[in-house]
Amino acid sequence: MDVVVLVKLALDTGQLRVSEGKVDVESTPLKVSDIDRNAVEEAVRVRERVGGLVHVVSILKYGPIQRRLQEAEGLLREVLAMGADDAYLVADEALIGSDQSVTAKVIASIIRRLGKYDLVIAGEATVDGYTGQVGPRVAAELGIPVVTYVRELRIEGSRVVAKRDLEDAVQTVETPLPALVTVTREINTPRIPTLLQIRAAVRKPIGKLTLADLGLTLKPTIKVESAVPMQVKRRGVVIREGTVDEKADRLVQALIQEGLLTPR
Amino acid sequence: MAMGVLVVGSIGDIGLVGLAQRFRGQDVHYLLTGQGDVVQLGRYGVSRVYQLTTGIDEYSFSETLTDLVNRGSYSIIITPVNRFYRTAVPMAAQRLSAPLLTDVIDVKPIDNELEVVLNSFGNRAQVTVKVTGRVLLMAPPARFKPSENPVNASIEPLQPRVVNVVKVVSTEGKAKGGVRIEDAELIVAVGRGFRRREDLKLAFELAEVLGAEVGCSRPIAADLKWLSEDHWIGLSGRRVRPRLYIAIGISGQPQHLAGMMESRTVVVINNDPNAPFFRNCDYGVVEDLYSFIPVLTRRLRDILKR
Numbered sequence: 001m002d003v004v005v006l007v008k009l010a011l012d013t014g015q016l017r018v019s020e021g022k023v024d025v026e027s028t029p030l031k032v033s034d035i036d037r038n039a040v041e042e043a044v045r046v047r048e049r050v051g052g053l054v055h056v057v058s059i060l061k062y063g064p065i066q067r068r069l070q071e072a073e074g075l076l077r078e079v080l081a082m083g084a085d086d087a088y089l090v091a092d093e094a095l096i097g098s099d100q101s102v103t104a105k106v107i108a109s110i111i112r113r114l115g116k117y118d119l120v121i122a123g124e125a126t127v128d129g130y131t132g133q134v135g136p137r138v139a140a141e142l143g144i145p146v147v148t149y150v151r152e153l154r155i156e157g158s159r160v161v162a163k164r165d166l167e168d169a170v171q172t173v174e175t176p177l178p179a180l181v182t183v184t185r186e187i188n189t190p191r192i193p194t195l196l197q198i199r200a201a202v203r204k205p206i207g208k209l210t211l212a213d214l215g216l217t218l219k220p221t222i223k224v225e226s227a228v229p230m231q232v233k234r235r236g237v238v239i240r241e242g243t244v245d246e247k248a249d250r251l252v253q254a255l256i257q258e259g260l261l262t263p264r
Numbered sequence: 265m266a267m268g269v270l271v272v273g274s275i276g277d278i279g280l281v282g283l284a285q286r287f288r289g290q291d292v293h294y295l296l297t298g299q300g301d302v303v304q305l306g307r308y309g310v311s312r313v314y315q316l317t318t319g320i321d322e323y324s325f326s327e328t329l330t331d332l333v334n335r336g337s338y339s340i341i342i343t344p345v346n347r348f349y350r351t352a353v354p355m356a357a358q359r360l361s362a363p364l365l366t367d368v369i370d371v372k373p374i375d376n377e378l379e380v381v382l383n384s385f386g387n388r389a390q391v392t393v394k395v396t397g398r399v400l401l402m403a404p405p406a407r408f409k410p411s412e413n414p415v416n417a418s419i420e421p422l423q424p425r426v427v428n429v430v431k432v433v434s435t436e437g438k439a440k441g442g443v444r445i446e447d448a449e450l451i452v453a454v455g456r457g458f459r460r461r462e463d464l465k466l467a468f469e470l471a472e473v474l475g476a477e478v479g480c481s482r483p484i485a486a487d488l489k490w491l492s493e494d495h496w497i498g499l500s501g502r503r504v505r506p507r508l509y510i511a512i513g514i515s516g517q518p519q520h521l522a523g524m525m526e527s528r529t530v531v532v533i534n535n536d537p538n539a540p541f542f543r544n545c546d547y548g549v550v551e552d553l554y555s556f557i558p559v560l561t562r563r564l565r566d567i568l569k570r
């Protein structure tokens with residue numbers, strides 16, 4: 001059973017760099033989007049149960065490409081160390097800041113080139129955009145069924161059986177393979193690779209591709225004009241000393257002064 | 265550019281018409297799911313309503329929506345946000361080869377272009393995007409208020425295109441807390457610092473004295489299931505903007521902060537002096553919640569006489 005995992009190298013939004021009142025995307029570090037680690041973990045578990053291969057597919061969305069390539073490769077080695085067999089990284093100027101319809105077309109084109117695949121796994125959404133579009137878009141592009149927000153996954157012969165976590169219900173569904181599923185953070189706990197696995201990952205192949213290699217030319221449909229960080233000024237008064245009673249008193253006094261409490 | 269605007273949603277999502285109205289001079293049509301008062305839509309200037317009364321799955325919905333957008337040549341499609349739409353709408357967007365912008369705050373049509381302002385980067389930044397051509401926009405309906413502009417709305421039943429690729433084997437309802445945390449003025453939010461479900465009682469008692477609602481971090485709702493999902497605050501949960509937000513036993517990861525950044529006053533109670541939340545609070549107390557909360561509740565009960 002061959003599994004494709006979609007991994008985004010996301011902006012580390014905990015470390016957004018700001019310059020002149022704008023988010024400085026180019027100097028903000030990337031990280032493997034958290035829930036994509038759950039996706040990799042699930043893919044590796046599927047392979048451990050039924051055999052096959054785990055391919056990682058990643059599209060570089062943030063420039064500058066030259067400097068990001070090394071960073072991207074390092075991050076992909078992290079998921080290879082978790083047990084994926086190989087990775088494909090598409091880096092191309094035309095993809096920087098492109099919208100997800102373009103991302104999905106590129107991913108689908110790589111998956112088709114792989115020839116054989118049974119299951120595609122993505123995270124429910126990425127930690128930076130949090131739009132959750134790419135999974136369903138890739139499924140639409142490939143013309144395969146999609147099952148989103150999966151918190152339990154089983155392969156039964158040529159079908160997937162999955163439990164979906166919806167707002168007001170847990171739904172159990174089944175669908176034939178090939179299919180695409182997106183997983184939640186709660187589906188598993190991603191493994192921490194051992195030193196040995198980290199070393200072994202250095203030798204695993206990462207195929208670097210451009211749009212020309214894929215025979216694609218794509219038109220941009222959106223243009224990001226600016227990104228202004230939301231900065232909230234907080235007082236930052238932290239009460240560390242004193243007994244529990246004293247601390248409670250100080251807090252209550254502060255809330256009274258803020259006009260949030262009115263003693264009767 | 266000629267733009268027809270199509271709003272998608274139930275009658276409860278009517279707020280989205282407020283966003284549609286920002287495309288001045290454009291016809292606004294509505295794909296209404298379920299039952300609803302068509303006259304009410306007409307009052308806000310919706311001139312045509314397509315009514316879909318049968319419940320269908322995401323795949324079928326995406327096909328049905330794609331067909332309707334093509335048939336009506338809509339250039340702007342506006343939808344609410346939930347896991348159903350987050351699944352169905354991107355599929356439709358891909359079939360339409362169009363961008364989908366989520367968490368939209370505002371739109372400004374300028375000549376042949378459209379400027380869209382949205383929250384992004386984990387809700388850490390407001391991003392302005394320029395679009396030419398067809399676009400799908402997703403936003404929480406409560407963010408907008410339509411103004412009255414009465415017209416006679418025509419109504420047309422919509423036949424769905426049903427595609428059975430995913431079979432639902434069973435559905436198990438989840439408990440609902442019955443809170444609308446996004447409307448709460450005062451919130452007491454709980455996190456993994458609570459060791460047992462029963463201990464949440466401490467937070468509920470504090471909330472009761474304050475007249476506050478109880479919210480929570482993702483693990484409390486999604487992992488542990490101690491509270492229903494309508495309590496869940498953050499990037500993947502609800503966005504709140506209370507006057508007072510008291511976070512108890514929550515570490516303050518960026519994905520939690522994403523949901524409560526617009527709170528006016530933030531109080532953090534945590535026994536770890538290095539918890540990141542202390543860098544994002546107005547008042548912080550470094551203390552064990554188990555000893556602190558009962559004392560705080562008692563003090564508040566005294567001064568508020570509740």
Ligand SMILES: Cc1cc2nc3c(=O)[nH]c(=O)nc-3n(C[C@H](O)[C@H](O)[C@H](O)COP(=O)(O)OP(=O)(O)OC[C@H]3O[C@@H](n4cnc5c(N)ncnc54)[C@H](O)[C@@H]3O)c2cc1C
Nearest residue numbers: 034455456457481482498499500501513514515519535553
């Ligand atoms: C894409 C994505 C989306 C996410 N969306 C959300 C979201 O919408 N909402 C959300 O909340 N999270 C979200 N998360 C998860 C988020 O990253 C954190 O994992 C989560 O917020 C942590 O919850 P917590 O603070 O309750 O738990 P922890 O991080 O475990 O923190 C518990 C805190 O309690 C304190 N504590 C322990 N014992 C005591 C005590 N006795 N007294 C006082 N304090 C104590 C600890 O010091 C610690 O700071 C998301 C993650 C990802 C990747």
